[in-house]
Amino acid sequence: MQMTKPIMLTINGQTHPIEADPTSKLLYALRDNLGLHGPKFGCGLSECGACTVLIDGEAVHACVTPLTAAIGHQVTTLEGLSVGGKPNALQQAFIDEQAAQCGYCLNGMIMTAQALITRNPHATRDEIKAALQGNLCRCGTHLRILRAIERITQPQNQTNPSPTGSAPTGATP
Amino acid sequence: MSARPRLRLSRRDMVGFATGMVVSFPLLARSDMTKSASRVATAAPPPNAAKLYAWLAVHPDNTATLFTGKVDVGTGAQTALAQIAAEELDFPIDRLSVVMGTTSETVDQGPTYGSLTIRYAGPQIRAAAAAGRAALIKRAAAHFATSADMIEARDGFCTVKGAPHRRIAYGALVAGQRLDVTIGATGRGFAMQVAPHATLKNPKHYRVVGQSIPRKDIPAKVTGAFTYVQDVKLPGMLHGRVVRPYGVHSKLISVDDSAVKQIPGFVQLVRRENFLGVVCETEWGAITAAKILGSVLHPKHPQAYAAKWSNWQGLPAMQALETIVREAPGQEAVVFERGAVDQAIASAQRVLKASFQSPFQMHGSIGPSCAIADVTRERAIFWSGTQMPHQDRHDIAKLLRMNPDQLEIRWVEAAGAYGRNGLDHAVADAAILSQAVGKPVRVQWMRWDEHGWEPKGPPIVQDLEAAIDAAGKVTAWKHHMWVPTLGDTTLIACALIGHPNRVGAIGHGAPAVTYAYDFPNARITGHDEGKVALRTAWLRSPAQFETTFAMEAFIDELAAATQTDPLQFRLDHLKDPRAIAVLRAAAAQYGWQPRPAHAKKPQDGKPAAGRGIAWVNRDDTRVATIADVVVDPATGRIQVTRVVVAQDCGLVINPDGVRNQVEGNVIQSLSRTLHEEVTFDHANVTSRDWVGYPILRFDQVPESIEVVLVNNDPNYPSHGAGEPATCPTAAVLASAVFDATGARLRQLPFRPARVKAALASVANR
Numbered sequence: 001m002q003m004t005k006p007i008m009l010t011i012n013g014q015t016h017p018i019e020a021d022p023t024s025k026l027l028y029a030l031r032d033n034l035g036l037h038g039p040k041f042g043c044g045l046s047e048c049g050a051c052t053v054l055i056d057g058e059a060v061h062a063c064v065t066p067l068t069a070a071i072g073h074q075v076t077t078l079e080g081l082s083v084g085g086k087p088n089a090l091q092q093a094f095i096d097e098q099a100a101q102c103g104y105c106l107n108g109m110i111m112t113a114q115a116l117i118t119r120n121p122h123a124t125r126d127e128i129k130a131a132l133q134g135n136l137c138r139c140g141t142h143l144r145i146l147r148a149i150e151r152i153t154q155p156q157n158q159t160n161p162s163p164t165g166s167a168p169t170g171a172t173p
Numbered sequence: 174m175s176a177r178p179r180l181r182l183s184r185r186d187m188v189g190f191a192t193g194m195v196v197s198f199p200l201l202a203r204s205d206m207t208k209s210a211s212r213v214a215t216a217a218p219p220p221n222a223a224k225l226y227a228w229l230a231v232h233p234d235n236t237a238t239l240f241t242g243k244v245d246v247g248t249g250a251q252t253a254l255a256q257i258a259a260e261e262l263d264f265p266i267d268r269l270s271v272v273m274g275t276t277s278e279t280v281d282q283g284p285t286y287g288s289l290t291i292r293y294a295g296p297q298i299r300a301a302a303a304a305g306r307a308a309l310i311k312r313a314a315a316h317f318a319t320s321a322d323m324i325e326a327r328d329g330f331c332t333v334k335g336a337p338h339r340r341i342a343y344g345a346l347v348a349g350q351r352l353d354v355t356i357g358a359t360g361r362g363f364a365m366q367v368a369p370h371a372t373l374k375n376p377k378h379y380r381v382v383g384q385s386i387p388r389k390d391i392p393a394k395v396t397g398a399f400t401y402v403q404d405v406k407l408p409g410m411l412h413g414r415v416v417r418p419y420g421v422h423s424k425l426i427s428v429d430d431s432a433v434k435q436i437p438g439f440v441q442l443v444r445r446e447n448f449l450g451v452v453c454e455t456e457w458g459a460i461t462a463a464k465i466l467g468s469v470l471h472p473k474h475p476q477a478y479a480a481k482w483s484n485w486q487g488l489p490a491m492q493a494l495e496t497i498v499r500e501a502p503g504q505e506a507v508v509f510e511r512g513a514v515d516q517a518i519a520s521a522q523r524v525l526k527a528s529f530q531s532p533f534q535m536h537g538s539i540g541p542s543c544a545i546a547d548v549t550r551e552r553a554i555f556w557s558g559t560q561m562p563h564q565d566r567h568d569i570a571k572l573l574r575m576n577p578d579q580l581e582i583r584w585v586e587a588a589g590a591y592g593r594n595g596l597d598h599a600v601a602d603a604a605i606l607s608q609a610v611g612k613p614v615r616v617q618w619m620r621w622d623e624h625g626w627e628p629k630g631p632p633i634v635q636d637l638e639a640a641i642d643a644a645g646k647v648t649a650w651k652h653h654m655w656v657p658t659l660g661d662t663t664l665i666a667c668a669l670i671g672h673p674n675r676v677g678a679i680g681h682g683a684p685a686v687t688y689a690y691d692f693p694n695a696r697i698t699g700h701d702e703g704k705v706a707l708r709t710a711w712l713r714s715p716a717q718f719e720t721t722f723a724m725e726a727f728i729d730e731l732a733a734a735t736q737t738d739p740l741q742f743r744l745d746h747l748k749d750p751r752a753i754a755v756l757r758a759a760a761a762q763y764g765w766q767p768r769p770a771h772a773k774k775p776q777d778g779k780p781a782a783g784r785g786i787a788w789v790n791r792d793d794t795r796v797a798t799i800a801d802v803v804v805d806p807a808t809g810r811i812q813v814t815r816v817v818v819a820q821d822c823g824l825v826i827n828p829d830g831v832r833n834q835v836e837g838n839v840i841q842s843l844s845r846t847l848h849e850e851v852t853f854d855h856a857n858v859t860s861r862d863w864v865g866y867p868i869l870r871f872d873q874v875p876e877s878i879e880v881v882l883v884n885n886d887p888n889y890p891s892h893g894a895g896e897p898a899t900c901p902t903a904a905v906l907a908s909a910v911f912d913a914t915g916a917r918l919r920q921l922p923f924r925p926a927r928v929k930a931a932l933a934s935v936a937n938r
Contacts, residue, residue: 001435001436001437001457001458001461002437003437005438020457021437021455023458024457025457028455028456031404031456032455032456032457035399035406037399037401037403037404038396040401040403040539040540040588041403041541042539042540042541042620043542043862043863044460044619044620045620045862045863046865047620047862047864048539048864050539054825069578071527073598077397078395078396078397079396079398081396082396086394087395087396091395091396094391094395095237095387095391095392095395098387098388098391098829098833099391100388100391100394100395101247101248101249101833101834101837102246102247102539102540102586102589103247103249103390103394103395103399103542103585104401104538104539104587104588104589105539106394106395107397109500110395113404123498126363126381128871129872129874130872132871132872133872135869135871136863136868136870137322137538138537138538138541138588138589138591138868139247139589139837140836140837140838140839140840140841140844141833141836141839141840143840143870143874143875143876143877143878144833144836145838146871146874159215160777167873
């Protein structure tokens with residue numbers, strides 16, 4: 001633990017000067033200094049993925065990333081995915097699929113999926129599962145999360161309309 | 174559709190109060206958060222339930238707010254309750270926002286638990302909204318100088334019948350006033366009767382109830398704009414962390430504060446008996462200080478850090494848990510008795526017996542418990558994601574030795590809790606820290622605090638015994654269960670400050686089982702115990718996940734013993750038409766072909782496929798589940814490939830919301846079945862992170878979960894959907910593994926080593 005020092009971070013395309021302990025982790029600078037609450041504290045141990053952000057497009061766990069490791073790099077948070085204040089295509093797919101219960105893990109799911117889509121735009125279900133293997137969801141929303149991401153990577157396989165709308169009884173595959 | 178993130182007038186602002194919290198936090202933009210969270214001088218009590226303004230506000234811009242003492246624990250209850258209100262009020266649902274839980278703004282409708290929200294709060298809100306509609310029609314009649322029966326209310330407007338131009342918005346009728354109309358209310362909590370004289374809409378005219386309205390909270394949750402309790406910030410707020418004892422009952426011997434005092438922004442160490450916490454200006458400072466004091470993932474020993482603890486070693490050996498549960502003192506309670514069981518068993522040709530065990534399991538919230546407290550001498554305000562803000566107001570008042578009217582709990586959604594986890598305990602921690610420093614303090618537990626100290630679901634032991642006659646019919650059924658307390662409501666902080674009995678009670682176990690079979694002789698007995706080893710509190714489908722495992726897995730054993738198809742065996746012994754309906758509906762969706770379970774022996778170590786079926790009646794919701802599994806004898810790994818669920822929870826308010834809950838229940842209970850077991854040594858819980866307490870990951874998610882909704886009809890009142898589909902899963906998997914391999918699994922969880930041991934015992938038979 002050290003005294004705070006001025007540090008320049010590039011977050012969501014903008015440069016932000018902050019005052020923070022250089023021995024601290026990136027997550028706390030994002031949440032506490034910059035008020036970016038997309039990334040969540042889940043474990044602090046790089047075990048659950050709730051804190052995921054992108055650094056130069058790669059998904060990393062902000063809870064264990066040294067703050068100084070972000071200096072000079074492009075950091076993207078969940079808030080930075082929105083386009084003109086609107087959800088991006090991936091975020092909209094999560095809305096369309098109603099892919100949330102409590103939603104606390106969603107930051108990690110969406111950020112990890114965003115990194116996957118960038119390097120593998122047509123990822124299969126198995127590839128998506130492999131990419132999300134380090135992300136925990138306790139509510140059991142996994143299948144909806146997979147379907148939401150497949151709306152982007154496998155649009156040709158989308159046979160099912162949005163789950164919402166009027167469909168009172170019957171089975172959903 | 175999303176909630177509109179801007180400020181509206183609250184009821185109390187409209188009548189001149191200065192302190193009103195306005196809209197539920199999740200609906201607020203961040204700038205509004207700070208504004209509404211400025212330090213207030215006094216707390217406000219809940220509103221009068223007999224007044225319309227306690228439930229509804231209509232704003233000048235023709236938006237409206239529903240106020241409910243219920244909260245949303247991630248299940249979508251907010252949207253479903255809004256649908257019920259919008260339906261009866263004849264108001265557009267996308268213009269209706271919901272304030273939940275905040276004690277100064279809402280009526281106490283009982284805690285949010287037990288899958289009881291739609292069942293009990295639904296009718297209360299329905300009646301209040303119907304009374305609201307009638308009050309608005311009355312005002313419109315006066316406005317147009319006509320009679321009430323000449324007014325038609327629809328989509329937020331009142332219109333004179335036959336005169337479409339004579340139309341006025343609800344907002345214009347209310348004109349910025351609060352709805353000071355007496356609608357009446359008697360009773361309390363779940364049992365409260367609201368607006369008993371209100372005329373309710375005929376369900377055949379429903380346009381909003383029964384629709385899969387998109388959830389109000391999801392857009393903000395996917396963009397990061399949503400405010401969870403973990404995200405609340407107050408002006409001047411400090412950060413606290415707790416430092417829990419090394420052993421459950423270790424005593425704090427000494428604290429060396431020299432190192433933590435050097436931390437930049439250090440504010441105060443707070444020590445009361447065995448309660449230890451630290452407050453700093455920054456969150457990282459608090460985490461660093463707590464680490465120096467001994468808040469780490471795996472503490473080395475009780476004296477290894479700046480806080481020195483006694484070496485308490487009073488927990489029993491984990492390996493002895495079954496014996497301890499069997500031998501713990503308790504009350505025998507017969508839940509159900511018919512005929513002469515002992516006589517029938519004594520004279521039977523064939524008797525089967527089996528014992529089932531389940532371990533301590535945890536709620537395992539992804540977001541560790543968090544609360545913010547602002548305690549002064551005059552009043553105490555809390556921000557919490559608790560399932561029971563109104564109850565917490567009284568409990569924390571007792572902790573602080575204050576009058577409940579000096580307290581206000583502002584409810585803000587937390588990460589899912591699935592029962593009573595650490596959220597209430599974090600409020601108590603924050604209260605103590607804020608009281609000590611006289612400033613607002615945010616406390617978030619570290620992962621090891623959550624895993625180590627959240628109250629667990631208790632271990633349960635069950636013995637089953639049944640007699641079968643020559644025709645393959647069950648003539649006697651005996652089910653005996655040993656159940657430690659499900660609901661210890663004492664607060665951790667109270668115990669640590671030396672007043673363990675100040676709030677709550679340890680409670681006792683209860684046999685959560687709905688016996689439904691039609692056996693001529695049957696006896697179900699519970700051995701209801703107090704605390705055994707670890708602190709417990711209700712975990713999703715409390716005890717009934719475990720009792721359904723034993724009961725339905727044993728039914729499968731009986732079906733196999735009589736070479737009967739396991740679906741047919743159930744149908745042969747059931748009369749409950751709703752149970753039969755869900756079993757048949759699940760079977761039809763699955764494409765069930767009748768045959769006895771194969772009971773094959775593992776072939777050459779090759780993966781083997783099987784199917785299983787089970788059902789439950791949990792508080793009048795019936796669920797039948799069928800699953801396909803593949804068992805790999807080489808690894809002992811069980812992969813679930815397909816799941817079919819038929820659920821009858823009566824009239825469904827939001828079909829996609831119920832499906833989402835069923836899917837979640839299935840996946841979470843798969844995780845509990847396949848992976849989850851709390852471990853402990855003689856001092857404390859040792860499964861203190863996701864490595865020590867693994868849960869299901871994406872690689873073990875089934876290919877599909879198909880959900881059929883049965884009796885989704887106004888003739889069947891709405892029952893719970895938040896828990897019941899958890900119950901059948903373990904029995905379904907145990908039966909499917911038997912079908913695939915001939916091995917019986919009777920102890921949770923079904924981890925690979927246990928599966929391999931069971932397979933080996935079959936191979937050696």
